[in-house]
Amino acid sequence: MTGWGVLKSLWVTFKHLVVTYIEDLRYGKRRYFTPEGVEARRSSDVRGIFTVQYPEEKLPVPEAFRYLPFLVYEEGPNGEKQMRCTSCGICAKVCPPQCIWIVRRNDPQTGRPIPAPAAFYIDVDICMNCGFCAEFCPFDAIKMDHDYEIASYNRLSEHIYDLEKLAKPVSYYASIRPTDYALEEAARAQKGDAKKAGSTAG
């Protein structure tokens, strides 16, 4: 019968509409502007509305999420920053759009390179967030961040990150990527043990 198909389509949209209200009633106040509500609206059995009211509500990002790199430093006993970066240059070499610039530090006496960057820049407007730098850094010194709200009015003064702006403490890294951090620490401990075992044996 002509028109039956259209009616059926309308029935589908009508169901969607009604379900929205049913879900709203079922959840009550918890439906919007609560972490629980946001989680419910992105779960695989979401019904009704699934949109999120950004920026009041934000979807939590998974651990693997990557947005712009940062440099990890260890906090020294007196609060000084010890950069993990040795300025080996691998991240600058692997970076696809070549947005990392590193100046290697040289010993003023001998002129030989010492393992710490004198300067480190990332042009974050060129960065394509590929994550290669973090993936291939042999010292776990550069990692991908979770903070994606970086819009600003001035590209040159705000969006060319220097050492100052890039440096973040290990504790921050451990807080955004706990699993990766635990794995790395375990691997490091194992390596240390192996070295110790090797040196005693040798």
Added chain:
Amino acid sequence: MSEAVPKIAQIPDLVNLFPNKVQLDTRPGYQGYIVGREHLLDVVRQLRDEYGYDYLSSVTGVDYLPEGKMEVVYHLYKTLGGPALVLKVQTPREEPRVPSLVPLFRGAEFQEREAWDLLGIRFEGHPDLRRILMWEGFAGFPLRKDWREPYFEEEAKPFKSRWPEGFVFRAEDRNPFGDNVQYPPGFDPETWTSPDDEAVYRALKRIGEDDDFHTDTLVVNLGPQHPSTHGVFRMVVSLSEETILDLKPIMGYLHRNHEKIGERNTFLQNMPFTDRLDYLCSMSNNFGYALAVEKLMGIKPPERAEYIRVMMAELTRFLNHIFAIGFLLNDLGAYFTPALYAIEERELILDVFEAVSGSRMMCNYFRFGGVARDVSADILAKVRRLVYDRLPRKVDEMDEFLTHNEIVRERCEGVGVLTAEQAIANSASGPVLRASGVPYDVRRAEPYSIYDRLEFDVAVRYHGDIYDRYLIRLDEMRQSLRILQQVLRDIPDGPIMTGKPQYQVRVPPGEAYGRVEGPKGELGFYVVSNGKPNPWRYHVRAPSFINLTSLADMAIGHKVADVVAILGSIDIVLGEVDR
């Protein structure tokens, strides 16, 4: 001897068949045959008519600057299945000229124009040899090895200026734009008008002069800024009343010379750039490129990685198809309700991608010899919930929602018909080809990864209209779910990478063509290595681009409003069309 290889997989011995016309390509790492320039048409015609090589998949050029040669590379297939027959034609670099294959395969039309545009190879006998991706006032041929882009810094990455003395600068400052830009002689931007537009308008079919009513032909530009084009894309149509007499697609507005960037990059650096081709399906793009380079390197990923790859590729197909259907309905005028239903499912799949790869759309997930991260048990559980519960329900809902809707049927049935013969001749691929009654699917025709172990049907429909292109996407979504269920059942534990992750892979000299059945069609990557860290040639056979060859065939004779739906049913992404 011939028992081992099934007949369909045997490549005829062209040297014996065409003595003096064809030579074996004996360069190490190369395959196929080198055909004499003057014999090309004969040889290809005979291969098509007598040996079943009826599908010209890819045509591209390579600039062998050190040898002073240009080479055009053809990949021919049988629509019955089997491996590629690779043909090459060489021509001196000073005056590169090759006979056009358009008289035999219309599918060569855009690809030859592209090779002319970017490499300056002249295809003799081509009916419409104009630039296609670059603008008409452009001087030079950007893919030639001695051509340098405006912000040129060095021939190959990594650039020396970044480390160890990388004082910060902006590329724009170091290489001011003007320094390296070439203009055609006598070019004045104030007075210049495109000679091509005139040519296009003039070449369109018009109403006959002897028309008694002296009706005028109306030429209309749809686009480049038009919501129906899904991006920046232009269709020039000539109309008789509302009926389309002729149509010419014009593209390139989003061109960024992906392939030149790719040849400056190292092999690995190209991976995230492939994400940006068809930006809805970055996982499939990764897949194709990884296959091509792995072929060259002679490595294979471990089992678990193969399963993960197929899982990601099929999730991608699902999200692409549901998205395509949603937006087809937008094109039909059902604004955003169906599209949002589709986007909802897509979001859930993107959540999975984000959790495994770190990014929703620019996944950059595949590595040579594996994948970047393992898939955790939590994520597998989430995929399981989607695949077994939610997504099948949603396909059924879409089906119920749209398939029998009279408006959809009225607008789609019998509109935009492409016959099987046209589809093959036009090198159409993917759902467009299969909706025209050609059951050709790379996953079956030349299985890669673990597809030979998986059970699924190649969806095929026979009317070749918009409606069948819609239905075939529903079919394929169901088949993808079937594949996903098998993958989830069988996925083994184990490593996800062959060898150690490396940032500078060693790729032996040679050439390889890796192709996958992407959601939009056959996605191929042709890669030539000369043993250096950067590919010598990197070419993308973009399905959206080549499928547009059929647009005019589908649209002529229909109403102008139908073009919008026809274009929607081809399912293009301009990031891939324009590259």
